[in-house]
Amino acid sequence: MQKMTIFTSVFTIAFALSMPLSVTFSAALSIWTFPSHAETPEALRERQEQGKTLMITKGCSSCHQLTKLPPAKGLVGPPLDNMAAQSYIAGVLPNSRENLTQFLLDPQKFHADSAMPTPDITQQEALRLVDYLWKE
Ligand code: HEC
Structure with missing residues (x-):
């Protein structure tokens, strides 16, 4: 039971961390790649x-x-x-x-x-x- 809780909370933390990380990463990536495609x-x-x-x-x-x-x-x-x-x-x-x-x-x-x-x-x-x- 305790093992399960630890597993679940580790999973939850990992998920909570990975979401903003991936969002941040893709936002950073799009900012980085944007100027080379943009035609001002x-x-x-x-x-x-x-x-x-x-x-x-x-x-x-x-x-x-x-x-x-x-x-x-x-x-x-x-x-x-x-x-x-x-x-x-x-x-x-x-x-x-x-x-x-x-x-x-x-x-x-x-x-x-x-x-x-x-x-x-x-x-x-x-x-x-x-x-x-x-x-x-
Ligand atoms: C010594 C004269 C001469 C110079 C210098 C010259 N051209 Fe031409 N150009 C012509 C002639 C003659 C034609 C028609 C050629 C043909 O029908 O094959 C032509 C055709 C063209 C065409 C196609 C036009 C059409 O209505 O289809 C373009 C575009 C063009 N020239 C741009 C330029 C540019 C840009 C430069 C400078 C980098 C340049 N030309 C330099 C004589 C010249």
């Missing part, structure tokens, strides 16, 4: 600003027109307004953020006769340019 508006704005700067520094603006970026008035390539709403990239590649990133890294891989020279950009810079081009 500020972070997105910052990436778009970097993309905007790259449009100029990487020479895109000398070949492309973009209404929201007045210095970009090149007429060698097509205007890049409403890029997010366009169905195809360069008329050959279904439009998506991923495909646009790949196109910017190597246009001729997708359109062999493309007059667009391969930009001198890193994968990260291509992602920033896409963030900016897809901005409303």
Whole structure:
């Protein structure tokens, strides 16, 4: 009888302890993992600003027109307004953020006769340019 009581109380204490512990643990875990998945508006704005700067520094603006970026008035390539709403990239590649990133890294891989020279950009810079081009 006494053994049973001890067993029960040990079990109860263990259970009482384990509940808050697991709750605390999962709360701590979610706080820890949350920022890496969260997209704050500020972070997105910052990436778009970097993309905007790259449009100029990487020479895109000398070949492309973009209404929201007045210095970009090149007429060698097509205007890049409403890029997010366009169905195809360069008329050959279904439009998506991923495909646009790949196109910017190597246009001729997708359109062999493309007059667009391969930009001198890193994968990260291509992602920033896409963030900016897809901005409303
Ligand atoms: C020397 C001129 C030139 C430069 C510099 C240039 N492009 Fe282009 N771009 C073109 C031409 C020409 C096309 C059309 C290519 C095709 O249809 O294959 C094009 C196509 C594109 C397209 C597809 C547009 C559409 O309507 O499908 C995007 C997006 C693009 N360029 C973005 C950029 C970005 C971003 C940069 C800078 C990193 C850049 N371009 C630099 C000439 C240029």
